[in-house]
Amino acid sequence: MTSEPIVQLYAEHLLNIRTLTLTASLSTESTPLTKAKISADATTLTLSHEEVSATIHLPKAIEGGANAVLELPKQATKDLQLRLMLEEHNHRSHLIKDSPAKNGALQEDNWVPWSAPSLVRRRGKFSCRNCGTAVLNNSPSSGSVKSIAPPEDTITLWKDLPNENWAEMMDFWHCHKPDTEDGIHDEAVHTKGYAAGSKIQAIGGMGFVDIAYFLLASDDCRSIKTKPDNTLHCKQCAAEVGMVDERADGYRVWKWALSYMPFDTNLPPGNHAIVKWISALFLFTIENQGVRKIAVHDTANTSMSGLLLWIFTPDLTFSSSYQPPNSERLDPTRAMKVFWQDFVTQTGEDVESTSVEEVRIPSRLYVELQGALEESKNILPVKSQVFRGWNVALLPRFQGNEID
Numbered sequence: 001m002t003s004e005p006i007v008q009l010y011a012e013h014l015l016n017i018r019t020l021t022l023t024a025s026l027s028t029e030s031t032p033l034t035k036a037k038i039s040a041d042a043t044t045l046t047l048s049h050e051e052v053s054a055t056i057h058l059p060k061a062i063e064g065g066a067n068a069v070l071e072l073p074k075q076a077t078k079d080l081q082l083r084l085m086l087e088e089h090n091h092r093s094h095l096i097k098d099s100p101a102k103n104g105a106l107q108e109d110n111w112v113p114w115s116a117p118s119l120v121r122r123r124g125k126f127s128c129r130n131c132g133t134a135v136l137n138n139s140p141s142s143g144s145v146k147s148i149a150p151p152e153d154t155i156t157l158w159k160d161l162p163n164e165n166w167a168e169m170m171d172f173w174h175c176h177k178p179d180t181e182d183g184i185h186d187e188a189v190h191t192k193g194y195a196a197g198s199k200i201q202a203i204g205g206m207g208f209v210d211i212a213y214f215l216l217a218s219d220d221c222r223s224i225k226t227k228p229d230n231t232l233h234c235k236q237c238a239a240e241v242g243m244v245d246e247r248a249d250g251y252r253v254w255k256w257a258l259s260y261m262p263f264d265t266n267l268p269p270g271n272h273a274i275v276k277w278i279s280a281l282f283l284f285t286i287e288n289q290g291v292r293k294i295a296v297h298d299t300a301n302t303s304m305s306g307l308l309l310w311i312f313t314p315d316l317t318f319s320s321s322y323q324p325p326n327s328e329r330l331d332p333t334r335a336m337k338v339f340w341q342d343f344v345t346q347t348g349e350d351v352e353s354t355s356v357e358e359v360r361i362p363s364r365l366y367v368e369l370q371g372a373l374e375e376s377k378n379i380l381p382v383k384s385q386v387f388r389g390w391n392v393a394l395l396p397r398f399q400g401n402e403i404d
């Protein structure tokens with residue numbers, strides 16, 4: 001704890017609001033020599049205090065920003081708060097695409113990578129994110145070669161799952177749990193989903209695309225083995241990569257368990273931060289269930305413990321002078337603000353109520369989620385880390401420049 005930073009900066013910008021809130025946490029009280037200055041190109045802000053300085057990236061133009069020296073409160077304090085006006089035009093344009101491809105029932109800006117339209121435009125292979133073993137080839141056929149039967153383990157056509165698929169999406173959450181005694185609840189989910197006529201069957205050579213998984217024919221997937229609990233695992237490294245979908249007679253392979261490598265480059269396989277897939281799933285859930293609170297369990301953990309999340313602000317951008325080791329974070333970072341706490345339910349008690357959606361996620365996701373929640377303590381100012389008994393955290397979201 002001796003290496004506490006002398007100056008830590010955090011800036012937050014809410015959607016549709018023209019002010020940027022800047023917080024500086026100092027280890028000693030501010031003095032008349034404490035200075036905050038905006039860079040000549042108005043992209044960064046630096047605060048100097050006791051011969052130490054910290055810098056953050058700004059989310060866009062601050063009004064009259066270039067080279068500006070900001071007026072700080074005269075009173076000595078360890079917690080400086082400033083509100084800065086942003087110029088009105090397009091201050092989120094670098095984060096949000098101008099004309100998003102709409103993806104079913106998703107709120108317009110809950111985009112995720114590897115949608116069907118993006119996959120039909122390229123050729124490459126998906127591999128196990130953990131060990132690099134090839135799982136699936138992507139080689140969309142152009143019209144002229146359609147008559148040639150595609151080889152196995154090659155996808156030649158991609159389709160986004162239909163809009164009304166949300167019921168099956170919820171089914172994904174609810175079915176993938178260790179105990180199968182929750183029959184009444186599940187039955188309701190199933191009836192709803194299939195009454196809507198949205199039953200999907202896996203088809204060889206075709207990939208159905210959901211937010212977080214591909215639905216594939218089992219013959220198209222290489223190096224995958226099944227376990228008795230219907231989970232799918234990489235044959236090489238045993239990482240969990242999906243689950244059997246018995247109703248669709250296929251495999252659901254998690255996008256977040258894969259990397260993608262185009263055939264025509266020497267680039268290393270690409271993937272996306274796992275926590276962003278989690279954020280997309282939570283956003284989808286609150287959007288479709290009309291709730292803001294989610295009780296999250298680890299599928300591999302049969303105890304009644306879990307994480308209770310309250311999605312407080314679904315969309316904001318932040319900048320922080322804290323960079324975790326090996327982080328590729330490039331501020332401003334798009335995120336949602338969540339309040340969270342650990343919880344343990346008593347035997348027989350049901351967390352689920354009209355205002356809380358209960359979900360179960362694979363261990364790999366659960367661990368990532370826990371890590372991201374804890375990591376936020378380093379990003380947020382000390383005074384903003386707790387709110388009325390809840391921990392506060394930031395969960396990064398997919399940004400426009402990541403969507404392909």
Ligand SMILES: [Zn+2]
Binds near residue numbers: 132234238239
């Ligand atoms: Zn593997």
Ligand SMILES: [Zn+2]
Binds near residue numbers: 174175186189
């Ligand atoms: Zn079910």
